[in-house]
Amino acid sequence: MTEAQAPARRTVVGTTLETHIFEGMLDSPGATGELTALLNAISVAVRIIHSRVRAAGLAGMFGYTGETNVQGEEVQKLDEYANDVLCTVLERSGHCAILASEELEKPLACNPNAKYMVVFDPLDGSSNIDVNVSIGTIFGILRVPAGGPSDTALLQPGSAFVAAGYAVYGSATTLVLSTGRGVHEFTLDLNVGEFFLSRADIRCPARGALYSINEGNYSKWTPEVQAWNQYVKSDDKARGLPMGHRYVGSLVADAHRTLIKGGIFAYPADTKSRDGKLRLLYEAHPMAFVIEKAGGSAIDGKNRILDIVPSHPHSRVPLIFGSTEDVAVYRQYVSGQRT
Numbered sequence: 261m262t263e264a265q266a267p268a269r270r271t272v273v274g275t276t277l278e279t280h281i282f283e284g285m286l287d288s289p290g291a292t293g294e295l296t297a298l299l300n301a302i303s304v305a306v307r308i309i310h311s312r313v314r315a316a317g318l319a320g321m322f323g324y325t326g327e328t329n330v331q332g333e334e335v336q337k338l339d340e341y342a343n344d345v346l347c348t349v350l351e352r353s354g355h356c357a358i359l360a361s362e363e364l365e366k367p368l369a370c371n372p373n374a375k376y377m378v379v380f381d382p383l384d385g386s387s388n389i390d391v392n393v394s395i396g397t398i399f400g401i402l403r404v405p406a407g408g409p410s411d412t413a414l415l416q417p418g419s420a421f422v423a424a425g426y427a428v429y430g431s432a433t434t435l436v437l438s439t440g441r442g443v444h445e446f447t448l449d450l451n452v453g454e455f456f457l458s459r460a461d462i463r464c465p466a467r468g469a470l471y472s473i474n475e476g477n478y479s480k481w482t483p484e485v486q487a488w489n490q491y492v493k494s495d496d497k498a499r500g501l502p503m504g505h506r507y508v509g510s511l512v513a514d515a516h517r518t519l520i521k522g523g524i525f526a527y528p529a530d531t532k533s534r535d536g537k538l539r540l541l542y543e544a545h546p547m548a549f550v551i552e553k554a555g556g557s558a559i560d561g562k563n564r565i566l567d568i569v570p571s572h573p574h575s576r577v578p579l580i581f582g583s584t585e586d587v588a589v590y591r592q593y594v595s596g597q598r599t
């Protein structure tokens with residue numbers, strides 16, 4: 261058919277997550293398809309969790325199971341369900357050698373011959389489940405090191421991640437993914453049951469107008485964090501202050517807003533959570549990987565999150581991330597360079 265005869269091709273179909281993942285494989289010479297299969301398995305698990313989260317009230321999935329998890333937190337039915345879904349889907353994929361979950365005291369050995377390890381928080385934001393506030397799933401993928409899969413093999417810096425991302429079960433269900441080549445957002449089309457590209461190559465603004473922290477912890481913070489907090493609330497229009505305050509209390513929701521709009525999220529150490537509250541391996545590392553691939557920064561107050569090696573699968577860490585300029589100001593206060 262000559263060019264003149266070729267029908268004008270209209271783009272009537274968006275880019276699905278599956279297509280995006282497949283294109284990533286095509287751009288990776290020698291790729292066998294194992295990572296592709298693993299990423300698609302995670303997409304299936306997120307859609308299954310989405311369907312249950314949406315119907316949680318009707319399905320009687322609110323409330324607690326009566327057990328407590330390794331964190332000493334009461335396990336809510338949806339936490340347990342989301343964890344079971346991810347463990348089952350990843351095991352059945354055959355491409356996960358071992359997995360670590362917030363809901364499992366010990367990592368779960370899967371296929372010892374697989375190339376990848378997966379870490380995840382199956383349902384982040386549990387305290388918001390019963391009141392219909394956004395919650396999510398956070399995940400990261402590591403390669404099995406030369407010594408083979410083991411609990412200690414999981415204890416790598418976040419810079420070793422092959423891919424990371426998160427899902428937000430909110431007014432829409434979105435999945436944000438980075439395999440190291442940019443950060444991309446996909447939104448679930450409920451009628452089709454597929455994720456479609458909704459934001460490509462997301463960049464976190466160099467500076468933002470919002471700060472996100474649990475102000476109720478003010479009295480527990482160090483004097484340096486308190487000084488930073490007073491700064492962002494000071495009335496100084498020339499410096500674009502005060503910043504606006506937003507805090508959902510679900511890391512995925514606060515992180516997604518910070519990624520898109522810029523600004524800063526902070527969960528510092530305090531007198532109650534001396535190592536911080538958030539977990540390094542399956543919360544801070546994945547979020548730091550995504551935010552850095554979008555041009556933002558992520559620190560524990562002084563050190564780069566992606567450089568920190570967990571001492572055990574449930575290590576906690578202070579987590580501050582967002583726009584590079586806003587994170588730099590925080591770091592200046594915490595290191596005493598600014599008062």
Ligand code: AMP
Binds near residue numbers: 281282288292293
């Ligand atoms: P594989 O042979 O599938 O385990 O892939 C080998 C390496 O190629 C991975 O560790 C990635 O660095 C890259 N790669 C493979 N598939 C993809 C993909 N779908 N998206 C991005 N990178 C990929």
Ligand code: P6P
Binds near residue numbers: 387
């Ligand atoms: P706080 C939710 O329970 C969570 O683990 C994160 O999703 C969230 O960022 C944080 O805890 C909220 O903690 O102490 O402010 O309620």
